Amino acid sequence: xxxxxxxxxxxxxxxxxxxxxxxxxxxxxxxxxxxxxxxxxxxxxxxxxxxxxxxxxxxxxxxxxxxxxxxxxxxxxxxxxxxxxxxxxxxxxxxxxxxxxxxxxxxxxxxxxxxxxxxxxxxxxxxxxxxxxxxxxxxxxxxxxxxxxxxxxxxxxxxxxxxxxxxxxxxxxxxxxxxxxxxxxxxxxxxxxxxxxxxxxxxxxxxxxxxxxxxxxxxxxxxxxxxxxxxxxxxxxxxxxxxxxxxxxxxxxxxxxxxxxxxxxxxxxxxxxxxxxxxxxxxxxxxxxxxxxxxxxxxxxxxxxxxxxxxxxxxxxxxxxx
Amino acid sequence: xxxxxxxxxxxxxxxxxxxxxxxxxxxxxxxxxxxxxxxxxxxxxxxxxxxxxxxxxxxxxxxxxxxxxxxxxxxxxxxxxxxxxxxxxxxxxxxxxxxxxxxxxxxxxxxxxxxxxxxxxxxxxxxxxxxxxxxxxxxxxxxxxxxxxxxxxxxxxxxxxxxxxxxxxxxxxxxxxxxxxxxxxxxxxxxxxxxxxxxxxxxxxxxxxxxxxxxxxxxxxxxxxxxxxxxxxxxxxxxxxxxxxxxxxxxxxxxxxxxxxxxxxxxxxxxxxxxxxxxxxxxxxxxxxxxxxxxxxxxxxxxxxxxxxxxxxxxxxxxxxxxxxxxxxxxxxxxxxxxxxx
Numbered sequence: 001x002x003x004x005x006x007x008x009x010x011x012x013x014x015x016x017x018x019x020x021x022x023x024x025x026x027x028x029x030x031x032x033x034x035x036x037x038x039x040x041x042x043x044x045x046x047x048x049x050x051x052x053x054x055x056x057x058x059x060x061x062x063x064x065x066x067x068x069x070x071x072x073x074x075x076x077x078x079x080x081x082x083x084x085x086x087x088x089x090x091x092x093x094x095x096x097x098x099x100x101x102x103x104x105x106x107x108x109x110x111x112x113x114x115x116x117x118x119x120x121x122x123x124x125x126x127x128x129x130x131x132x133x134x135x136x137x138x139x140x141x142x143x144x145x146x147x148x149x150x151x152x153x154x155x156x157x158x159x160x161x162x163x164x165x166x167x168x169x170x171x172x173x174x175x176x177x178x179x180x181x182x183x184x185x186x187x188x189x190x191x192x193x194x195x196x197x198x199x200x201x202x203x204x205x206x207x208x209x210x211x212x213x214x215x216x217x218x219x220x221x222x223x224x225x226x227x228x229x230x231x232x233x234x235x236x237x238x239x240x241x242x243x244x245x246x247x248x249x250x251x252x253x254x255x256x257x258x259x260x261x262x263x264x265x266x267x268x269x270x271x272x273x274x275x276x277x278x279x280x281x282x283x284x285x286x287x288x289x290x291x292x293x294x295x296x297x298x299x300x301x302x303x304x305x306x307x308x309x310x311x312x313x314x315x316x317x318x319x320x321x322x
Numbered sequence: 323x324x325x326x327x328x329x330x331x332x333x334x335x336x337x338x339x340x341x342x343x344x345x346x347x348x349x350x351x352x353x354x355x356x357x358x359x360x361x362x363x364x365x366x367x368x369x370x371x372x373x374x375x376x377x378x379x380x381x382x383x384x385x386x387x388x389x390x391x392x393x394x395x396x397x398x399x400x401x402x403x404x405x406x407x408x409x410x411x412x413x414x415x416x417x418x419x420x421x422x423x424x425x426x427x428x429x430x431x432x433x434x435x436x437x438x439x440x441x442x443x444x445x446x447x448x449x450x451x452x453x454x455x456x457x458x459x460x461x462x463x464x465x466x467x468x469x470x471x472x473x474x475x476x477x478x479x480x481x482x483x484x485x486x487x488x489x490x491x492x493x494x495x496x497x498x499x500x501x502x503x504x505x506x507x508x509x510x511x512x513x514x515x516x517x518x519x520x521x522x523x524x525x526x527x528x529x530x531x532x533x534x535x536x537x538x539x540x541x542x543x544x545x546x547x548x549x550x551x552x553x554x555x556x557x558x559x560x561x562x563x564x565x566x567x568x569x570x571x572x573x574x575x576x577x578x579x580x581x582x583x584x585x586x587x588x589x590x591x592x593x594x595x596x597x598x599x600x601x602x603x604x605x606x607x608x609x610x611x612x613x614x615x616x617x618x619x620x621x622x623x624x625x626x627x628x629x630x631x632x633x634x635x636x637x638x639x640x641x642x643x644x645x646x647x648x649x650x651x652x653x654x655x656x657x658x659x660x661x662x663x664x
Contacts, residue, residue: 056568058564058567058568086570087570087571087572088570089570090567090568090569090570091568091569091570091571092570095568095569096565096568098561098564098565098568100561103560103561103562104561104562104564104565105562105565106562106565106566106580107562107584107658107659107660108580108583108584108657108658108659109579109580109583110659113579117569117571117575117579118569118570121569121570121571121572121575122570153659153660155659155660166565169569
């Protein structure tokens with residue numbers, strides 16, 4: 001088995017709310033191996049992004065609170081690292097790209113400024129050297145005429161081109177882990193395919209790992225080696241993506257798969273939505289948080305949170321009935 | 323951008339013509355005239371004054387109300403006018419048009435005309451004497467407003483809801499709510515009479531400028547602080563700030579390079595009208611510190627029906643406001659690349 005690049009153990013991200021605590025992330029454990037793509041899947045508010053913010057020290061503290069048994073990246077526990085140390089890792093060893101490239105790039109600064117500063121801060125390069133590397137990187141992510149376009153502002157780029165700029169920015173320091181937070185959600189379908197292809201090519205080339213955060217199982221298929229399904233701040237099911245697609249164990253995973261339209265399915269197979277809404281993370285129901293929406297719920301589900309148990313060589317699931 | 327600036331500068335002139343016309347009509351319509359005094363002057367003197375200052379036009383009198391010609395006492399004139407109100411009105415409008423043309427001609431030549439009240443001085447002399455004083459005072463006030471306001475606002479935003487924020491916002495609330503006529507005397511008491519650091523009044527050296535500048539600028543500093551804080555807090559919530567942090571930038575760069583530009587936009591927009599107001603002087607501050615600036619003319623001229631002086635003050639204010647807004651638009655365009663000059 002290949003070496004672990006990132007090991008998150010029992011991570012919590014809590015925010016105080018009126019008269020209680022909102023458990024955005026409630027005991028998440030994840031592993032990312034070198035060279036693989038891990039997809040973290042779940043509805044909005046399931047804590048997928050917050051997990052990565054927690055690991056990277058991007059949770060605003062106060063009011064947020066981050067704790068856990070550890071988040072080991074290349075052997076170093078990020079939960080106990082100093083802010084200064086984390087800053088040296090962010091954008092350097094672990095880079096992030098975000099959902100909406102319209103708002104994730106600074107509209108007041110040129111692309112050149114936003115790219116070169118990464119190299120200036122992390123590699124101590126001078127502006128001129130950084131600029132040359134940045135132009136190279138823009139060409140690599142498929143931006144035509146980079147010598148000219150690097151001096152433009154984000155609003156002069158199309159949505160897909162902006163996401164390419166984001167990716168170029170993330171890759172400048174050759175990170176060993178790229179966190180792609182809903183990288184295609186804000187883009188047209190044809191552009192989505194291009195960006196996903198670019199991410200695939202990127203992983204091959206940089207020989208690093210990718211965490212693909214998404215709510216779109218269509219994006220996961222064919223792009224991820226393993227999947228972690230999150231619900232209400234916890235990982236409810238984990239496993240190789242082929243197995244999860246073929247034989248989902250957790251009722252939530254099954255619901256997710258049944259609610260995705262498929263071209264290869266029989267015409268009569270109905271699209272089944274999951275009834276109800278995800279719970280408010282400050283008022284979780286007793287027992288299993290999926291219980292109120294679960295078709296297979298039993299009395300036991302209301303009493304105890306189901307422990308995570310092994311279900312096969314590389315599979316884990318947290319459910320009483322699965 | 324140069325074309326944009328040139329077009330805006332050309333656009334200033336029609337606006338000024340409207341301002342000029344409107345204030346002229348207001349001054350003429352207001353009851354009373356510049357030569358009405360508690361102790362009436364002899365009718366001959368008054369008539370000559372009015373002729374000299376174009377308040378009376380012989381051609382219009384001959385055309386519409388010939389009975390007015392010659393020397394009349396005010397009571398006689400009033401009776402004559404009451405007897406034929408339409409002719410009287412026509413004569414007034416006619417005279418007004420002549421006066422308007424005369425003043426407009428003067429303005430085109432850069433001459434604001436003679437003062438109606440201070441008969442030995444021209445309005446240009448007043449402005450030449452008062453404007454440098456007002457400009458210095460205004461410049462210092464703007465410096466205070468920006469210096470204090472920006473720093474306080476930034477600190478408040480960075481330490482949101484902690485004690486530096488509360489301190490800055492309490493100070494800003496005081497700055498906005500304490501009026502000039504209270505702050506000025508308090509500053510004099512403390513810094514002139516108490517600590518003997520600054521002179522309490524007059525306008526002689528640089529140290530004389532300090533207290534009036536601070537008094538004038540304090541309310542603006544308070545606004546700038548609140549706008550800076552609000553603008554920064556607005557920007558800091560944006561996605562691109564999260565991106566900047568995810569890039570591993572030190573907090574100093576996140577705030578100063580990534581957040582500050584956007585956070586300053588509301589401050590810059592506010593600075594246009596604020597600078598125009600500061601550069602036209604403040605009657606209160608000038609009275610308290612005995613500063614010979616333009617502010618006092620603002621009120622005096624209007625009360626005295628000193629048409630030329632009042633209009634000059636209004637037009638100069640309008641020029642300041644228009645130029646300040648133009649500068650603001652240019653600066654906004656420099657700060658925000660998405661702004662287009664059309």
